[in-house]
Amino acid sequence: xxxxxxxxxxxYFIAAIGLFVGQILFGLIxxxxxxxxxxxxxxxxxxxxxxxxxxxxxxxxxxxxxxGAYFLIPEESETELFSPKLALIMFWIFLVAGAAxxxxxxxxxxxxxxxxxxxxxxxxxxxxxxxQPLPTKVGIVAVALVFLFNITMTxxxxxxxxxSLVLLIGLWGLAVFYLFSFYNPAxxxxxxxxxxxxxxxxVEGVWELILGSFLAFVLIKTTGVDREVIEKWLYVIVTLxxxxxxxxxxxxxxxxxTPEYWxxxxxxxxxxxxxxxxxxxxFAFNMVNRRRREHPNKAAVLWALGTGVMAFLGxxxxxxxxxxxxVNYYTHGTQITAAHGHMAFYGAYAMVNLxxxxxxxxxxxxxxxxSNRSQVLEMWSFWLMTVSIVFITLFLTxxxxxxxxxxxVSDTPLPFMVAQDKIALFYWMREWAGVAFLIxxxxxxxxxxxxxxxxxx
Amino acid sequence: xxxxxxxxxxxHVKRLPGDLAxxxxxxxxxxxxxxxxxxxxFARAKNVEMFNLYQQTLDRxxxxxxxxxxxTGSWFVVLAVQAAHRDDQKxxxxxxxxxxxxGGGFLTVKVIxxxxxxxAGISLSTNTFYMFYISLTFFHFMHVILGMVILAVLWKxxxxxxxxxxxAHGLExxxxxxxxxxxxxxxxxxxxxxxx
Numbered sequence: 001x002x003x004x005x006x007x008x009x010x011x012y013f014i015a016a017i018g019l020f021v022g023q024i025l026f027g028l029i030x031x032x033x034x035x036x037x038x039x040x041x042x043x044x045x046x047x048x049x050x051x052x053x054x055x056x057x058x059x060x061x062x063x064x065x066x067x068g069a070y071f072l073i074p075e076e077s078e079t080e081l082f083s084p085k086l087a088l089i090m091f092w093i094f095l096v097a098g099a100a101x102x103x104x105x106x107x108x109x110x111x112x113x114x115x116x117x118x119x120x121x122x123x124x125x126x127x128x129x130x131x132q133p134l135p136t137k138v139g140i141v142a143v144a145l146v147f148l149f150n151i152t153m154t155x156x157x158x159x160x161x162x163x164s165l166v167l168l169i170g171l172w173g174l175a176v177f178y179l180f181s182f183y184n185p186a187x188x189x190x191x192x193x194x195x196x197x198x199x200x201x202x203v204e205g206v207w208e209l210i211l212g213s214f215l216a217f218v219l220i221k222t223t224g225v226d227r228e229v230i231e232k233w234l235y236v237i238v239t240l241x242x243x244x245x246x247x248x249x250x251x252x253x254x255x256x257x258t259p260e261y262w263x264x265x266x267x268x269x270x271x272x273x274x275x276x277x278x279x280x281x282x283f284a285f286n287m288v289n290r291r292r293r294e295h296p297n298k299a300a301v302l303w304a305l306g307t308g309v310m311a312f313l314g315x316x317x318x319x320x321x322x323x324x325x326x327v328n329y330y331t332h333g334t335q336i337t338a339a340h341g342h343m344a345f346y347g348a349y350a351m352v353n354l355x356x357x358x359x360x361x362x363x364x365x366x367x368x369x370x371s372n373r374s375q376v377l378e379m380w381s382f383w384l385m386t387v388s389i390v391f392i393t394l395f396l397t398x399x400x401x402x403x404x405x406x407x408x409v410s411d412t413p414l415p416f417m418v419a420q421d422k423i424a425l426f427y428w429m430r431e432w433a434g435v436a437f438l439i440x441x442x443x444x445x446x447x448x449x450x451x452x453x454x455x456x457x
Numbered sequence: 458x459x460x461x462x463x464x465x466x467x468x469h470v471k472r473l474p475g476d477l478a479x480x481x482x483x484x485x486x487x488x489x490x491x492x493x494x495x496x497x498x499f500a501r502a503k504n505v506e507m508f509n510l511y512q513q514t515l516d517r518x519x520x521x522x523x524x525x526x527x528x529t530g531s532w533f534v535v536l537a538v539q540a541a542h543r544d545d546q547k548x549x550x551x552x553x554x555x556x557x558x559x560g561g562g563f564l565t566v567k568v569i570x571x572x573x574x575x576x577a578g579i580s581l582s583t584n585t586f587y588m589f590y591i592s593l594t595f596f597h598f599m600h601v602i603l604g605m606v607i608l609a610v611l612w613k614x615x616x617x618x619x620x621x622x623x624x625a626h627g628l629e630x631x632x633x634x635x636x637x638x639x640x641x642x643x644x645x646x647x648x649x650x651x652x653x
Contacts, residue, residue: 232478240485261581261588264500268492275485 001363003074005081010364011091012067013357019060024438026053031434034427051131052105059098064353071360072217073151077158082150090143097139123184130181144175162231167213173206189257196252204245211352212237218359222301223291233283237276244272251323263325270323274316284308297369299378303355310347318343330408335400343393371452378447384440391433399426475630483637490641497589509653511586519570520650523563530559531639534632541625550615560605604638607631
């Protein structure tokens with residue numbers, strides 16, 4: 001570890017992995033509820049399981065981003081973190097607030113939670129992914145601002161690099177666009193319109209900048225390719241992301257009551273969204289092929305290559321599948337969307353977090369890389385989780401195609417629940433793929449506890 | 458696009474003018490416009506009569522004037538790059554400035570054209586033809602502005618003596634981008650204003 005203060009990243013990474021486990025467990029619960037509707041009812045109804053599954057995802061990714069930033073920024077800025085103490089305080093606040101929110105979701109009915117937490121002051125609850133009670137939302141903003149203050153001050157007092165600049169823009173964007181979660185106009189069209197400013201401009205905008213900068217950082221460290229080359233790629237990727245992603249928001253505006261031109265704007269610009277992801281894949285492979293050194297942390301390099309490929313497939317290809325308005329007319333809100341969501345989130349954001357954790361954790365534990373045995377196990381977990389998500393995606397895609405056909409295209413369209421019954425086989429297969437994913441995750445966690453001869457730092 | 462005569466000494470070396478990154482960027486921009494142009498063709502094919510009818514409301518003379526302005530602007534930028542290769546410092550910044558002014562002329566003409574259309578109550582939601590007309594020309598408009606920002610930076614740098622026979626890399630990159638803005642218009646103008 002080059003800078004002592006990088007150590008604050010460690011609790012963030014540990015919390016991220018812990019919440020990741022929670023996310024997968026709730027994924028399995030609701031996966032089962034797809035086929036056994038009464039499972040765990042009334043203790044954990046489907047809508048609650050879904051909320052916990054998606055909220056845990058967001059929170060663990062945020063923990064990962066923050067941890068990653070705390071690790072990356074001091075090294076890039078070549079100076080200690082502005083305030084490690086502040087980072088640790090924020091860690092505990094965020095963890096406690098996050099845990100309390102999840103407990104709230106599970107312990108009381110959602111409407112009661114809304115009453116208890118002052119939703120009547122500003123009505124922000126009840127919207128997908130932004131279900132957090134008001135105090136949690138305020139807490140997220142406070143933690144984000146303190147976090148941003150901390151890393152921005154660090155960058156300002158140290159060296160400014162392209163990577164830290166892109167990361168800062170991404171993280172500031174993340175905070176700014178979250179503010180739209182407080183804006184909940186009575187007009188449901190406007191509500192949806194701005195809701196996407198948080199949801200879409202996160203995952204198809206500023207988060208891609210975070211992804212790009214993490215990837216660039218790990219590639220510089222593991223391949224030894226010139227910073228100049230890597231930074232140039234980063235600029236190209238950022239530009240491509242913004243060209244396609246910002247107006248690409250329009251692919252959510254096809255059927256929500258917005259003017260018709262969004263069908264063209266959304267289709268055209270979002271059709272270009274695979275390009276930055278493809279560039280990232282080419283970038284990762286190109287840099288690894290041109291490497292000037294053999295970094296002992298093979299697992300981190302594997303995650304770096306993996307995130308490039310899987311983000312391109314999940315976000316790029318599976319996104320493109322249903323992004324054109326005439327296609328989306330049939331596929332909107334079906335299992336095709338779920339298929340895309342699973343592979344995109346795993347490929348882009350889960351994997352990039354696992355990559356930065358894989359690179360940073362051994363260093364935080366005082367070595368350049370884990371022992372061979374540990375790395376082999378980690379690589380096994382890479383393949384188990386990645387192959388499982390591929391199968392989850394394929395099964396959901398099959399379910400989605402059938403659903404579109406049975407429910408929307410056929411001459412004798414079936415009601416929603418009847419169509420669901422007919423595709424249950426695919427939900428069963430998805431559930432088993434989910435079990436395999438959990439096994440992969442257990443193997444991943446085990447790899448942290450496997451010793452063996454370590455590579456010196 | 459960039460047909461600058463190389464120094465005799467450089468003749469044997471095949472060299473990409475400007476930075477590779479700017480070429481990636483240009484490629485991405487052109488792909489974006491290509492998708493837009495194809496969408497236009499696709500939508501027009503489904504409703505040729507409507508497109509032809511409303512196309513006649515566009516001011517082709519102003520469009521032609523703008524074509525002239527952009528081509529002239531590109532010519533000045535070519536002269537600037539050639540001047541850099543000759544190490545003719547004064548001529549570099551002067552020609553960049555002329556290129557910039559041509560861009561300004563383009564924007565002025567475009568604003569006049571827009572004012573007439575918007576004044577007549579035309580919007581993105583009027584019909585598909587106008588949707589494409591406004592979208593395509595507006596996205597191009599924004600690119601002209603970006604191109605002019607780049608030219609302004611190049612002008613400032615050239616005044617500080619940043620470019621010369623052995624250091625034309627940045628200038629060439631900016632010039633390549635400006636030529637792209639020009640090229641896009643050369644496709645856009647016939648497609649939207651002229652072709653029936």
